[in-house]
Amino acid sequence: MKVDFIIVGHGLASVAVVEHLRKHNSSFVVFSDENPNSSSKVAAGLYNPVTGRKMKQTWLADQLFPYLEEFYGDLEKSLNAEFLHKKAIYRPFLSLEDQNDWMAKQNTDNYFIKKTFTQSQYPKFIADDFGGLLLNRSGFLDVKEMLDQHKEKLIEDGQFINEKLEYEKLEVKENQIFYNDIESEKIIFCDGPLSHNPFFDWLPTAPVKGEILHIKMGETLPEDVIFNRGVFLVKNPQHDYYRVGATYEWKNLDYEPTEKAKKQLTDKLDDLLNVNYTIVDQVAGIRPASKDRRPLIGNHPERKNVFIFNGLGTKGVSLAPYFACQFVNSIFNLEKLNDEVNINRYYPLYSS
Numbered sequence: 549m550k551v552d553f554i555i556v557g558h559g560l561a562s563v564a565v566v567e568h569l570r571k572h573n574s575s576f577v578v579f580s581d582e583n584p585n586s587s588s589k590v591a592a593g594l595y596n597p598v599t600g601r602k603m604k605q606t607w608l609a610d611q612l613f614p615y616l617e618e619f620y621g622d623l624e625k626s627l628n629a630e631f632l633h634k635k636a637i638y639r640p641f642l643s644l645e646d647q648n649d650w651m652a653k654q655n656t657d658n659y660f661i662k663k664t665f666t667q668s669q670y671p672k673f674i675a676d677d678f679g680g681l682l683l684n685r686s687g688f689l690d691v692k693e694m695l696d697q698h699k700e701k702l703i704e705d706g707q708f709i710n711e712k713l714e715y716e717k718l719e720v721k722e723n724q725i726f727y728n729d730i731e732s733e734k735i736i737f738c739d740g741p742l743s744h745n746p747f748f749d750w751l752p753t754a755p756v757k758g759e760i761l762h763i764k765m766g767e768t769l770p771e772d773v774i775f776n777r778g779v780f781l782v783k784n785p786q787h788d789y790y791r792v793g794a795t796y797e798w799k800n801l802d803y804e805p806t807e808k809a810k811k812q813l814t815d816k817l818d819d820l821l822n823v824n825y826t827i828v829d830q831v832a833g834i835r836p837a838s839k840d841r842r843p844l845i846g847n848h849p850e851r852k853n854v855f856i857f858n859g860l861g862t863k864g865v866s867l868a869p870y871f872a873c874q875f876v877n878s879i880f881n882l883e884k885l886n887d888e889v890n891i892n893r894y895y896p897l898y899s900s
């Protein structure tokens with residue numbers, strides 16, 4: 549088989565890269581080891597333009613957020629599926645001071661703020677005595693559903709290889725790459741965290757474990773909003789449970805759910821929820837993050853046909869579409885990669 553690109557991995561990164569390669573009429577095959585605990589399969593898929601304890605607008609939100617809705621919306625149409633759920637995020641105020649801060653910000657031209665409330669809006673369900681903030685341009689992506697539908701299309705088109713790519717079996721020549729019976733011009737690694745990729749093991753990664761609880765409640769929460777304060781509560785329409793997350797752990801990087809994470813999440817949930825709940829499951833995954841918290845994208849310093857698209861960290865849903873577009877354009881010399889994501893910022897580490 550002869551292709552333009554071999555893609556390694558099938559997660560949020562790979563889908564975004566593949567769909568942009570398609571726009572350039574490139575041929576490709578995707579290798580996937582189908583890890584059930586991959587970051588993309590575990591993720592809640594939330595996209596939220598205002599994050600952090602101080603609720604700041606996230607990096608490049610003005611560019612990332614309009615494009616993500618366009619990208620996943622188009623993908624839904626082409627796959628005849630539904631996985632993008634645009635919903636306002638409701639974040640209850642913590643105090644009168646918090647409320648005052650946001651009332652003042654409301655009058656600036658921050659288009660991510662849909663509305664602010666000074667009175668409780670959902671007393672039956674959550675603790676929002678001081679009112680809260682409703683955010684625009686937010687929602688969640690049912691990542692697992694998107695991956696399943698996308699994989700089906702790849703299988704149909706003979707572009708999916710359900711197999712771990714063995715790095716040591718790759719033969720990288722100047723203008724071609726050989727792997728078993730495949731000959732390719734280029735290879736793009738979208739292989740997520742903790743991969744033992746010998747081409748990029750010099751990059752400073754900082755993987756972060758995350759855990760999520762699945763809970764059931766006697767009540768159905770309002771479906772037009774996502775509650776988010778300390779923890780988020782997200783429900784896929786086809787599920788009968790809510791996902792509550794997420795935790796951050798830099799040391800014990802395994803896929804085992806822990807009591808510590810359960811306690812962290814239930815403490816925050818108990819502060820937020822006014823409804824009784826039962827925990828029905830707990831899952832863990834590892835986010836592919838970098839030391840400087842920016843994606844790791846670009847070309848190998850010596851091998852001009854070897855690329856990486858990784859380091860999406862905690863925000864794969866919003867970062868992947870915008871940067872895949874820029875990255876693929878850069879491969880075709882149509883656009884320059886943003887310096888903050890380009891791995892050439894770390895080339896000195898490679899030579900040393």
Ligand SMILES: Cc1cc2nc3c(=O)[nH]c(=O)nc-3n(C[C@H](O)[C@H](O)[C@H](O)COP(=O)(O)OP(=O)(O)OC[C@H]3O[C@@H](n4cnc5c(N)ncnc54)[C@H](O)[C@@H]3O)c2cc1C
Pocket residue numbers: 556557558559560561562579580581582583586587588589590591592593594595711712713714715738739740741743757758759760793794795832833834835836857858859860861862863864865866
């Ligand atoms: C608990 C948790 C909650 C999260 N919540 C959110 C959220 O709400 N919103 C958000 O935007 N992000 C969230 N994230 C982060 C998000 O999941 C990641 O940013 C994103 O999934 C990274 O995608 P990826 O494709 O780079 O990596 P991955 O999803 O890890 O995909 C890489 C794939 O490549 C495969 N692979 C690796 N090596 C090989 C090989 N040699 N051959 C074949 N296949 C290989 C892996 O098995 C894996 O399937 C969350 C993550 C976690 C863990």
